[in-house]
Amino acid sequence: MSIFNQKSKFKVKTEVRTVRQAVAPKPKPKPQPSAATPSSTSGAKSRKNGLLSAPLSRASPKSVSPRASPRPTEASSSSGARKRRAVSSRSPASPSFSDSEDEDDDWEDSLDARKRMKRAHWAQQPRDPNRIVRHPKLWTGASGDETDIARLPIIHASRFASLEQKCQPVLGLVPNDVRVKLQYPGARHPERYELVWGKDKIDAVKDIMKVVNFVASTYLVDDEADFLVDQNTGICRRLEKSKNTNDGMVFKATLREYNERILSLQKKGTIAKNVDAMRGLPRDLVAFILDQVYDRTVAPNVELLAKYENGTDNVYGELLHPFISDILERTNAKSDQVFVDLGSGVGNVVIQAALEIGCESWGCEMMENACNLAEAQQKEFSARCRLWGIAPGKVRLERGDFRKNERILSALKRADVVLVNNQAFTSQLNDNLVNMFLDLKPGCKIVSLKTFVHDNKIAENDVATSILDVEHLTYPEEYVSWTSASGTYCISTRRG
Template sequence: MGALNQKSKFKPPAPTIRVQRVPIEKPKQLKPKPSPANSNYNLLQQQRAKPQSKAASPYPGSSSADESRRTKRKAPGGGNSRSPSVVKFDSDDTDGGEDGDNDVFLGARRKKRRLARVDPNRKLRHSKIWTGAVDEKEKGKERDPSIIHAADLANLKSKCQPALRMPEEEVGVELRYPGGRGRERYELVYGKDKIDAVKDITTVVKFVAENYLNDEDAQPFLEPSTGLIRQLQKSTNVNDGQAFKAAVKDYNKRLFALQKDGTIAKHLDSISSFPSDLVAFILDQVYDRTVAPKVELLLKYENGSDNVYGELLHPFITDILVEKTRMKSEQVFVDLGSGVGNVVLQAALEIGCESWGCEMMENACDLADAQLREFQARCQLWGVAPGKVQLDRGDFRTNERILEVLRRADVVLVNNQAFTSQLNDSLVSMFLDLKSGCKIVSLKSFVHEHKSASNDVAMSILDVEDLTYPSDYVSWTHQGGTYCISTKK
């Protein structure tokens, strides 16, 4: 045997391993990108993403590549929801660490208080909120206004499949809301471009617990290990439909008791605003049940004209109304070219102000009217009082009621991204009648750089602030862009 292959007579000492504990700082959780605001908006996006010439795009920079953008409309919160609005389910069926869960529980409560906006003139509670004065079993009871139930759109008859391993004959479930006696009908099913009943129900329960109850009353709902939301999450993770329905039944019973003893109404009287993620969720419920099923009607526009369609998403509007213009409930908001009414409804719900819109495209007007009906019904179900809403049809340049309300408007929105220069010049003439200090929010400036102050009317009557918005604030592109806030001198 060679020398190199012989075993050494000397045994080396065993290596020593040094163990040192090094504290690792917990990484900060990144702010999630906003997720789709509704389940059916992708139909519009898929249609727009079809190959077409660049000239067919109504908005600058929205090439066919750009138009293969988000598959669904986004929502608000810090980024238009539904990222804050949607409940994030755990990846397993365990209870998880108690300490971390308690931090989440307490953090949600603190966040709700921190985001609350104070408006002493805002009366948040709906005048027709149900407070238990009439027992549900009594005949001749006053019923809640008619809503479009989730089960009317997402059901076994519309090519959906049972969720959570539920037998077909047992997919039906009803959900109670904090402001009304009636319940919304759901079917626990799933289907492409359909309302996700499981997620929708869980999110409603989460928002009710976080925004309609004090810490003590919310404990049975939000308790990390055994609370109702945890039960809904666990049953979803393990596909246990019967457990999910049992948790919904328990929630309905508990909420019914809180309505009857006046807890819900009392809490609404103590606050003057909802967080932006709840505002976005309510608006998305309205959109999903009215616009989304007929969204293909919005594809019909005349390229190269003023009749084009694009949406400013929830977080953009929250930023404008809450942060930039600081609107209050006693003020007046006007949207010139209001489309399906999204922004008008958001201003009325989030701020509580008098909110006006005017649109001339017939299909958009029809969908706006449908949204307004559903919006008013759902506000009553949620127990919240929006500001007065008025949606007018026709050309805002000649609509007498719009011209009159502009004289007392505090904030005017014009999504003039694709307006012709002639229409923008006509708007400047209309702005002559605005009161001093009125804010005009627009995607493009009304002041022409190539003109001098002597012959530019806009420059003589407006002080313009140029601003930028981040990605995912508008429906026609992922990218950010620029906008203006002009103040009437």
């Protein structure tokens, strides 16, 4: 659920192909256990990734990469316009629990349904045989190492959603009873929450339940997850029921049990074994982690992004997570490749590529406020990946004009995928970019909102025409921050 009152970017039509597997029903009427899979609309706010352009920070759509927007007036000139709208919808893979006693579905058939839902959860996961997902410091307890008890430098949810922040207790709790801790699958150090609610604040109850659901769907195999997803006695079921009955003490007791069980699985090496077997991450988990990072770094300071220079390349806009996921899939990005975002804003696209693909990921931005927020995101992203036990690709964020930054110019020579949101760029800056593309290696993919090859140019004098093969594509509605309408973009390939 977004903590801002704006339409979630995850509730959109995507062009990604989904895989459905039919399973023949088995005849034996028994109670139906439902799968516990997390919602693709992460409980955290649906973030917009801001991408200011490097030399002149450019406009960018909402995805994971902040860029300049064509018309950043009503939609992006004020911080309020950038706030997300709350959405309380679930993805088809989300768990659904019912108190009905009339369930007469076949129990074994329902088990199959749960497995199908889990397969659907993984259906959009990028599969890369060379990807190493496990974080090198994923805690197992096997060595008796106590260093993980030391506080990880995460920003706890209670910092922004607490009684001190004028939030109100939920679940019938009194102020003295709202503090809880949440265990993650990758580290021994828990996150602090307060079971409170406030407008435009992190919803602690939903955030906690989503983490538990992701652990069940992603980190544990079917039998291992039974204590979480069993329809009658599972922890997911009991958390949902205590929420619906407003029973905060039962919610807290159930959460303590979850924490103890996860620590036990860590010590046994169960979670490490399962993460070792992963070769990618489900998109909904990627989006949720990115939202957690954004909600604790950029969202509290989003008004800083309202400062832009209209009529220049220094315009703010964002590309949303689904758009970036589609781009990464279409360009066949892999963990052993290099991704470069020219005009990376607050760094959303850079860290998404590093997390979703595991690749070396570079970004360059020149707007000071965006650069500061990008660095805050990078720090929180690094710590939170350790909480989840996930090893992202290397993230490198640079400040300044990407036309002059030597590290970026060097990275471009090795790049496999380059993203540049040139929606609001001047023709001069676009021409400068084309000259930079001369140094790209053959086969490098360039993703842009506008083409660099124009019909009104003379082919023999047009550098872009001579070095780029262009594919024109359309993105669906709700893929960028400055408009809810669909639009066009290009993927250009550097010729050999």
